[in-house]
Amino acid sequence: MIVAIDGPSGSGKSSVAREVARRCGLTYLDTGAMYRSVALACLERGVDVGDAEAVAEVARDLTIEFKSEKDAQRVSVNGADVTDEIRTPEVEWAVSPVSAIPAVRETMVALQRQAGERGDVVAEGRDIGTVVFPRADVKVFLSASPEARARRRAVQRGGGNLATGETVAVDAEAERQILADLVRRDEYDSSREASPLRPAEDATRIDSSELGFEEVVDAVLSLSPELRERAERRAS
Numbered sequence: 001m002i003v004a005i006d007g008p009s010g011s012g013k014s015s016v017a018r019e020v021a022r023r024c025g026l027t028y029l030d031t032g033a034m035y036r037s038v039a040l041a042c043l044e045r046g047v048d049v050g051d052a053e054a055v056a057e058v059a060r061d062l063t064i065e066f067k068s069e070k071d072a073q074r075v076s077v078n079g080a081d082v083t084d085e086i087r088t089p090e091v092e093w094a095v096s097p098v099s100a101i102p103a104v105r106e107t108m109v110a111l112q113r114q115a116g117e118r119g120d121v122v123a124e125g126r127d128i129g130t131v132v133f134p135r136a137d138v139k140v141f142l143s144a145s146p147e148a149r150a151r152r153r154a155v156q157r158g159g160g161n162l163a164t165g166e167t168v169a170v171d172a173e174a175e176r177q178i179l180a181d182l183v184r185r186d187e188y189d190s191s192r193e194a195s196p197l198r199p200a201e202d203a204t205r206i207d208s209s210e211l212g213f214e215e216v217v218d219a220v221l222s223l224s225p226e227l228r229e230r231a232e233r234r235a236s
């Protein structure tokens with residue numbers, strides 16, 4: 001079965017998708033990490049992210065692999081672990097123009113579909129329900145207010161954990177900066193020509209602004225008897 005979870009950055013889709021996958025015994029596929037890996041490779045190789053052809057060439061040259069660990073997922077590119085490097089502010093800046101290049105998307109979508117062919121996947125991103133897996137069994141569009149999303153990112157950056165509810169004091173200036181970056185990226189991701197961020201017509205929309213992590217996970221599980229059965233079977 002295929003579960004598609006789309007939404008803007010900071011909506012909580014990574015933590016939710018990972019938890020749904022864990023509870024239901026499905027493989028978690030973080031497609032944002034794939035675009036980030038291309039952006040990182042461009043920065044490392046000195047490739048101008050405005051040069052669509054050169055960036056597309058880099059994308060075709062990468063072998064991106066995921067390895068699940070107990071609470072986390074490691075990402076490697078051509079054999080080197082890049083899990084931490086793909087989360088830096090430099091990559092954060094470079095990834096929007098990189099992910100707007102149609103030829104890059106073509107390469108990434110083909111890889112994502114290959115992962116889907118093996119079945120039983122929870123994939124999260126921006127275009128999973130609209131482009132990558134339009135026939136997914138379950139489609140969710142997860143959103144939250146920009147303020148709620150900025151707050152979560154700030155907590156995560158400060159070392160808090162949304163899944164466990166572990167929280168930390170956040171710096172107000174840092175949070176303002178995160179909010180400004182989020183709004184800029186939303187605008188870019190939603191207005192680009194190639195696969196803009198938008199909900200699939202048949203996606204269920206969940207607004208997580210006022211919901212706790214467990215409530216969002218339960219809301220996703222409640223969308224499908226198969227997901228519920230899988231979770232119950234594994235819990236017993």
Ligand code: DC
Nearest residue numbers: 009031032035095096099125126127
């Ligand atoms: O989900 P994220 O923040 O890790 O995504 C990083 C960037 O990649 C973000 O700018 C949107 C883009 N992206 C995309 O265009 N399509 C996807 N399926 C996933 C991410």
